[in-house]
Amino acid sequence: MPIVTDSQRSATRTQVRQAITQQKRHLPSIALSVTLLIAVTFTLLTLFSLLARIVTQAIPAFSERGASFLSGTIGSEPDKVGIWPGLFGSFAIGIGVLLIAVPLGIGAAIYLEEYAEQNRLNRFVVVNIRNLAGVPAVIYGVLGLIIFVGWLKPVTNGGTVVAAALTLAILVLPVVIITSMEAIRAVPMGLRDAGYGVGASRWEVTRDHVVPYAMPGILTGTVLALARALGEAAPLIMIGAITGLLPETSLSGKFTAIPMLIYSWSGRPDSSGGNIGWSNAAAGAGLVLLALVLVFNIIGIFLRNHFEAKRVGT
Amino acid sequence: MNGLLAVADLSGDPRRRAHDRRMQRLLGSSAFITIIISALILFVLARGSIDFLKSIGWDLGVLRDSSKAPGWFPRRERFDLITIVMGSVLMGSIAMLVAVPLGLGTAVYLSEFAPTRVRKILKPIVEVLAGIPSVIVGYFALKFIAPNIVDPIFSPDQSRNMVVAGLAIGVLVIPIMASISEDALRAVPSSLREASYGIGARKSTTTIRIVLPAAVSGIVAAFIIATSRAIGETMVAAMAGGRDGSGPRVLDPLEPGLTMTAAMTNAAGGTDQVNSGAPFQVLFFVGLLLFMMTMGLNVIGDRFVQRVRQQY
Amino acid sequence: MSTSDSPQESGALGVGADVSTSLAQEQQTKSDSIDLPIFAVRDLSVKYGEFRAVRDVTLDISEHEITAFIGPSGCGKTTVLRCLNRMNDFIDSAKVEGRIDYHGVDLYHEDVNPNEVRRRIGMVFQKPNPFPKSIFDNVAYGPRLTGGMSKADLNDLVERSLRRAALWDEVKDRLKASALGLSGGQQQRLCIARCIAVEPDVILMDEPCSALDPIATARIEDLMQEIKKDYTIIIVTHNMQQAARVSDRTAFFTTEMNTESDRRTGVLVEYDTTNKMFSVPSDERTEAYVTGRFG
Numbered sequence: 055m056p057i058v059t060d061s062q063r064s065a066t067r068t069q070v071r072q073a074i075t076q077q078k079r080h081l082p083s084i085a086l087s088v089t090l091l092i093a094v095t096f097t098l099l100t101l102f103s104l105l106a107r108i109v110t111q112a113i114p115a116f117s118e119r120g121a122s123f124l125s126g127t128i129g130s131e132p133d134k135v136g137i138w139p140g141l142f143g144s145f146a147i148g149i150g151v152l153l154i155a156v157p158l159g160i161g162a163a164i165y166l167e168e169y170a171e172q173n174r175l176n177r178f179v180v181v182n183i184r185n186l187a188g189v190p191a192v193i194y195g196v197l198g199l200i201i202f203v204g205w206l207k208p209v210t211n212g213g214t215v216v217a218a219a220l221t222l223a224i225l226v227l228p229v230v231i232i233t234s235m236e237a238i239r240a241v242p243m244g245l246r247d248a249g250y251g252v253g254a255s256r257w258e259v260t261r262d263h264v265v266p267y268a269m270p271g272i273l274t275g276t277v278l279a280l281a282r283a284l285g286e287a288a289p290l291i292m293i294g295a296i297t298g299l300l301p302e303t304s305l306s307g308k309f310t311a312i313p314m315l316i317y318s319w320s321g322r323p324d325s326s327g328g329n330i331g332w333s334n335a336a337a338g339a340g341l342v343l344l345a346l347v348l349v350f351n352i353i354g355i356f357l358r359n360h361f362e363a364k365r366v367g368t
Numbered sequence: 369m370n371g372l373l374a375v376a377d378l379s380g381d382p383r384r385r386a387h388d389r390r391m392q393r394l395l396g397s398s399a400f401i402t403i404i405i406s407a408l409i410l411f412v413l414a415r416g417s418i419d420f421l422k423s424i425g426w427d428l429g430v431l432r433d434s435s436k437a438p439g440w441f442p443r444r445e446r447f448d449l450i451t452i453v454m455g456s457v458l459m460g461s462i463a464m465l466v467a468v469p470l471g472l473g474t475a476v477y478l479s480e481f482a483p484t485r486v487r488k489i490l491k492p493i494v495e496v497l498a499g500i501p502s503v504i505v506g507y508f509a510l511k512f513i514a515p516n517i518v519d520p521i522f523s524p525d526q527s528r529n530m531v532v533a534g535l536a537i538g539v540l541v542i543p544i545m546a547s548i549s550e551d552a553l554r555a556v557p558s559s560l561r562e563a564s565y566g567i568g569a570r571k572s573t574t575t576i577r578i579v580l581p582a583a584v585s586g587i588v589a590a591f592i593i594a595t596s597r598a599i600g601e602t603m604v605a606a607m608a609g610g611r612d613g614s615g616p617r618v619l620d621p622l623e624p625g626l627t628m629t630a631a632m633t634n635a636a637g638g639t640d641q642v643n644s645g646a647p648f649q650v651l652f653f654v655g656l657l658l659f660m661m662t663m664g665l666n667v668i669g670d671r672f673v674q675r676v677r678q679q680y
Numbered sequence: 681m682s683t684s685d686s687p688q689e690s691g692a693l694g695v696g697a698d699v700s701t702s703l704a705q706e707q708q709t710k711s712d713s714i715d716l717p718i719f720a721v722r723d724l725s726v727k728y729g730e731f732r733a734v735r736d737v738t739l740d741i742s743e744h745e746i747t748a749f750i751g752p753s754g755c756g757k758t759t760v761l762r763c764l765n766r767m768n769d770f771i772d773s774a775k776v777e778g779r780i781d782y783h784g785v786d787l788y789h790e791d792v793n794p795n796e797v798r799r800r801i802g803m804v805f806q807k808p809n810p811f812p813k814s815i816f817d818n819v820a821y822g823p824r825l826t827g828g829m830s831k832a833d834l835n836d837l838v839e840r841s842l843r844r845a846a847l848w849d850e851v852k853d854r855l856k857a858s859a860l861g862l863s864g865g866q867q868q869r870l871c872i873a874r875c876i877a878v879e880p881d882v883i884l885m886d887e888p889c890s891a892l893d894p895i896a897t898a899r900i901e902d903l904m905q906e907i908k909k910d911y912t913i914i915i916v917t918h919n920m921q922q923a924a925r926v927s928d929r930t931a932f933f934t935t936e937m938n939t940e941s942d943r944r945t946g947v948l949v950e951y952d953t954t955n956k957m958f959s960v961p962s963d964e965r966t967e968a969y970v971t972g973r974f975g
Contacts, residue, residue: 093472161398184670188596200412227405245811251803255795285500313501316503336507
């Protein structure tokens with residue numbers, strides 16, 4: 055004869071189950087869950103309605119114009135404009151940022167993590183970089199206007215795409231430095247010890263072990279910085295990007311960039327006639343910009359996976 | 369190899385040594401460029417501000433002139449600073465009213481409630497939101513928030529007003545609020561949560577009584593840094609805020625308004641285009657003010673972030 | 681040549697602040713003393729910022745022997761070890777006082793290149809730390825730095841180093857495979873091979889077996905005996921049995937309370953042949969430690 059009968063056992067089980075499940079009906083818990091879900095839903099809804107609005111508005115621009123929307127030039131008729139000058143400008147800015155901000159940023163990060171002693175000067179440099187990362191974009195525009203458009207006019211020819219690339223390179227430099235520093239800091243000390251232990255110099259350890267190990271993080275930061283540079287418009291307004299007529303694109307003349315086109319076109323009134331209004335043209339440019347930003351993010355993720363696979367080895 | 373060595377035996381390959389030193393100098397100089405950048409920003413803003421103050425004859429009364437009708441009309445020599453500072457503060461406040469509940473809610477959900485599978489999808493989505501250029505959010509403000517939300521609900525006189533811009537700036541800073549808060553929440557050691565669960569506390573109680581208080585400095589940091597970003601945001605304010613510096617209306621959020629940042633773009637290349645004299649130079653003065661405001665907020669925010677790091 | 685020295689005298693090599701260098705020099709004339717020390721450490725103190733981690737260490741290390749540093753946690757044995765190949769250079773706050781001569785050269789002389797020092801004085805670390813590269817590249821990394829080696833020579837050198845580290849037979853068919861795929865014990869032997877490949881003079885081992893199981897540990901210990909005829913080995917270990925098994929000489933460090941702060945500073949208590957240290961130690965603190973009554 056067992057001490058606990060089967061029926062007793064199942065009764066206890068029911069009781070316990072009730073006690074546990076009752077907690078789910080606790081009102082404050084439900085309230086909190088519901089509040090959080092509403093917050094998350096709203097955040098997601100915002101993102102999706104933004105994307106949906108851009109895509110639906112952009113469809114006419116692409117379906118009616120096709121490739122000529124990409125290759126055409128800017129002008130005053132919404133159904134005839136194209137974004138080629140913007141593409142050219144943004145492309146040149148991207149190249150400039152890659153050539154200037156990435157080497158400088160990675161170099162600075164390596165110095166601060168691998169070489170710099172913990173002294174007051176170097177701590178100040180790091181704090182200063184963190185502060186630079188928080189300076190509003192429009193202020194970098196003021197800097198670009200005075201330094202690159204004004205002082206360095208012999209080099210940049212004034213308010214050209216060269217000045218824009220320099221300005222945006224300076225703007226994203228702190229982002230590149232901070233993300234690279236974080237990536238370098240995550241390199242295990244044992245790896246450095248191993249390199250130094252066989253007599254490698256600081257630079258050899260950095261080049262052969264620290265940078266390769268940190269590469270995924272550095273690349274991710276670089277790609278994010280590039281995406282940010284492509285999307286900025288405020289500094290371009292300050293240094294005089296134009297939105298009117300631009301018959302030819304060059305490195306030494308007037309310029310525009312995709313975000314400038316979106317800025318300018320979305321402010322123009324839609325006339326009732328015609329299949330493509332300014333809002334469609336602006337959304338078309340917006341879609342191209344979003345696609346570029348997204349592509350860079352995907353490249354970043356791809357490179358990160360590639361390097362991680364290589365690091366683990368087979 | 370028993371026996372004595374000389375110092376020269378241990379001085380290594382001079383070429384490798386020299387290369388190492390060269391690289392150190394090269395890398396070091398790229399780090400110190402950042403100091404030069406900061407110095408140049410300060411120099412440019414300070415020099416322009418002094419030029420501005422000179423051209424108004426150091427008469428600071430100009431910045432709050434009650435004799436004329438107040439408002440920000442640089443070309444008419446009317447520099448009522450309160451107008452644009454209030455514009456920034458008002459739009460920034462509306463933005464934070466959006467960003468705090470949505471950003472913090474998302475952060476708490478991500479860190480405390482979301483199953484791993486949901487988190488893995490949701491977090492990249494929030495990161496995508498963070499990467500959306502502000503000019504696109506400006507478009508969204510003009511073509512969606514204004515016609516589909518603000519116009520039907522509040523029927524304002526003009527579609528471009530401070531509520532529209534404020535809401536859109538809020539959308540822009542949600543990811544900042546969310547990611548810094550989430551970092552702070554995740555920094556709370558799980559032993560604290562386990563201690564609370566261990567005495568039978570519910571998840572909601574644990575979250576509200578234990579986790580949120582423990583993460584409070586990080587959440588404050590998120591708020592301050594997001595505020596700084598909202599005040600420094602230019603494109604959305606310029607595109608959707610109405611760009612109207614008429615002073616008296618500035619306290620009604622459904623009226624068009626002008627932020628410090630939008631006033632700067634006006635002075636440089638927008639509607640007020642001139643390139644000399646006080647109407648242009650004022651851009652440096654506003655820039656310096658904006659720089660100091662955002663810098664102040666960032667420094668305070670950073671203090672709070674550091675506090676989180678030290679705690680755990 | 682007398683073997684009847686009193687324990688006090690022979691144990692005096694490098695005890696505390698009041699031991700003068702003359703004592704250490706005098707010691708060199710005695711039987712189990714060191715004729716031509718490879719390292720002569722004199723009054724070595726290391727500070728981390730304001731905190732003095734270890735003070736007034738004076739000892740001589742003999743060539744082609746295994747010297748063990750033992751003692752409780754925080755006694756400064758690893759700190760002293762890392763001074764011997766200037767690995768402490770990487771800790772900004774670390775300040776080294778006193779003098780370390782290596783084959784008669786002051787290691788901290790301003791013209792001495794720490795990288796060259798580390799090439800001659802290799803190191804094996806507590807946690808196996810192979811590079812995330814192939815097995816071959818791990819071993820070849822050091823020799824490649826100095827360059828000027830033919831491919832065939834390099835292949836030879838890698839094979840020789842792996843053989844010396846008793847790893848060749850296990851990895852000869854997968855030299856191109858990632859080193860991270862090896863077991864912990866194999867990884868540590870790979871680290872030893874990597875160290876041997878640059879043809880060092882001294883190998884410093886910082887608790888090389890603390891992350892390994894007993895079988896892997898035994899293999900490393902055998903390996904140490906095997907290679908000691910070619911190298912001078914200094915090992916830091918927490919494991920007293922290990923020190924007793926493998927070493928010729930043992931230095932016992934302990935901590936003592938500071939008067940100026942409440943943090944503990946490491947000191948060298950006693951340094952002698954391992955036999956003596958484990959049978960008739962002259963200091964009662966050593967005796968307490970080796971018999972397991974303390975630490």
